[in-house]
Amino acid sequence: MIRFYFALWAAKAAKVLIRLFHKVIKKEGTNFPGIVALKLCPNILARIVKPRTVIAVTGTNGKTTMTNMISDCLEAAGYDVTSNRLGSNIITGITAALVNNATLFNKSKHDIGVLEVDERSSILVYEHVKPTYLVCTNLSRDSLSRNPHPHYIFDVVQKGLPKTTKLILNADDLISARLKTDQKNVYYGTGHMEGDSDECRNIVNDIQVCPVCHTPLVYDYVHYNHIGRAHCPACGFASPEPDYEAVSFDYGTMRMQVRDKNGQIYSYHMISNSIFNLYNEVTVIAFLREFGIEPDKLVDILENVTIVSTRYRNSTVEGIDVISNMAKGQISTACSVVFDYVSKQPKEKEIVMMLEDAHFGDSENLTYIYDTDFEFLNDEKIYNIVAVGKRAQDFVFRMLVAGIPKERLHAVAQMKDLAPELVLKDGEAVYILYDNYSVDLENEARNIIENTIRERKNHA
Template sequence: MKPIRFYFALFSGKLTILLLKMLKKRATNFPGSVVLTLCPDFLKHLDKPEKIIAVTGTNGKTTCSNMLLDILTDNGYDCTNNNFGGNVDTGISACLLKDSTLTGKAKKKYCVLEIDERSAVRVYPYVQPDILIVTNLTRDSYKRNAHVEYIFNILNENIPDKTHLILNADDLISSSLKKNNKRTYFGMEPFPGEQLIGDNIVRDITACPVCSSPLEYSFLRYNHVGRAKCSKCDFCSPEPDFDTTERVFTPDGRADIKILHEGKTEEYNVPCENTINLYNATAVTAALRTFGLTEEQLAASFKKINVVRSRYDVIQEKGRTLKCIMAKGQNPVACSHSLNIARNTPDTAVILLWDDYYDRKETSENTAWYYDVDFEFLVNDNIRQIIVAGKRAGDLLLRLLVAGIPEEKISTTEHEVDADKLLDLNISKNIYIFFDMYVDQYKEILKEKIKEMMKNAD
């Protein structure tokens, strides 16, 4: 029998959702905080949907969960989800509460969840996914996630034994999770013209986890993600069950890809503007084919979905292009991906809005993560201007100078919305705004100002 405190928390949470709706507020995290305060094991007693597909990992969680939800919805599956809420225990509690009855029964049969890696210990004992995508495990914010091995251990100890894992075959760390679980691997072959051995600063695994001998990479796409084998023992990257073998990018920010699965080639047109993000589409393909969708269902649905504009937006005016690309702040791998895109584009201006919104009130901040970001990618003739905006502009200026970027290429301002005043459209035809996920309001103001500049330019 469920305890009285569970029902008290359930009714209080339902009332909280109702009040927030009356106030025209999103009921995303706060109702979850209410129920967990009143009943710390609320998730244990709440009935769950019959089929749960979840996503975790350092980068790509939101993109993957959005694609999963869009495709399942397009195919007639009505899913509980935390698409507009938090990915920690409070957000997950809130979304399950919202789609439950007054007695705690699940209203929907299917569920798609994005789950924060560190929340595993509070979520997985009660919410056990049938299918779990682990996108990757790479270095993240020191303050949030300490080190990748710390996160690996949290996941390895808490992922349920019954969960079918969808793992990145090109990531030697995440592909080693839960060795006894049923698993399906996804990966990508080296593509023509792609650098075989990446030149990133950070590589979180260089020695064999079995015998500690050096690893030998046949290719290294970024950081430690690629294909490798031990120089002494038989440890090596697993073979992908879903292997992207070809990709052709199209001008509309999409890609035509071919995925090899069980000896047969499947073809999809996916919303993706660069090679790194193709991992997300490949992971989603592996998960939904495992779930039971057909190649035809997937192909038709992929054509209908797009990347959320708040994460990736393109504006073109009078022969100039402005691209706004979100990268998770204090995450050196995600930020390095962005810089890698810019270095391959001619006549480029880069605007960096990478201050942490919640740390800006502090007089000091740990800026060590700057030195894990590959700012050396910007030591390139393609890069004409670099504009650093935010309270930490001076710290970033120092990092750029250490990288070897000429000082005359760099401009700084403490105010994000003033970055347009430093932009010279006469020397830059391609403008990138790289922004942290929590400074979207500044990015939007800046985007509109630069759009107007482009309209009025000669």
């Protein structure tokens, strides 16, 4: 007990120190208190108080957005919430969040904890932090250095989950939808959408054969990769029926209709027109309805929800749109969805591509770019693509293999060489596609692009 309190207090002191000196050490250090706590008391997660209701959010794509949205909505509904939204999602980050939630005498400050949990940390975390709800966004290919394929991640999450946890699962993801099928889960999904196909258009589809009899699955429709509805023509295996389903989308008024498990349809404000964010919103709706938020109140709450600004921002400079979109390097599905989205936008466009994180090390494994659909960028409206960074040449080569004409492609090793490669036609859009480790570079690129637009306008 003494060891536990010593660790708790030391971790709280560490948090104060980090807050005082974070400008000097140039790091937020949000999980440092967790590192201290675990070092001093390795079983602190077992002993530390947890909020009465714990909502764990996991999945390959959308965890952070989902954690933010759920926390925001619960707070807007009047609940007292803590979360690790500013910290890391591995065991040290979870521990730091719970240290933050505990008083000096190990009482919970908040009723509800919304915890983003890294899939691979599931076994370690759920042993001591039993979630009341688990919201899973999807399981797809992730960084191969940790989570090489979704079937592996599925096994890890499945092994870690307590029996008491209520699962909110994506009916359109035939991998995560098979978590704990021996219990009553809640499923959400989106119905057939404009632009869907009846077969996968992506390089990667991680569930092409029936998991029961290995017969090729027949997809009723595919949104992207393996996300869609499928059935096995041989043994009858099929996607589960969603309890909450987005059934129609109006991109003009930005409203979507969501059918609930009682067959009632409610109209919600669409926070974004990207498929990832539509899924995020349907997931939030399914969870909050199950949590007990009244549908009319939820409709009101979602009118004011926004997504985290570091992932998407735009400005218009002298009639040219400058749009930043995080594409999350190393994650092929995330990049492919962004490429698909960008290619479908109506304006002529240029792309500044900064997906690599080679600036953090000597060399990084780039195999994921051959799982990523650069083929979507082979579109006449995308007339100029500038790859920036140490690995720019590799990205250009990948795009050549994708069939993109060489005259549309440029590689620059350093950001200072970006401006001369930009064309910047009146009325076009410039997309900055960047990795989550390249947020600083995104700022730098944006400044260069905006300044170049202004300079050229002044000289015209």
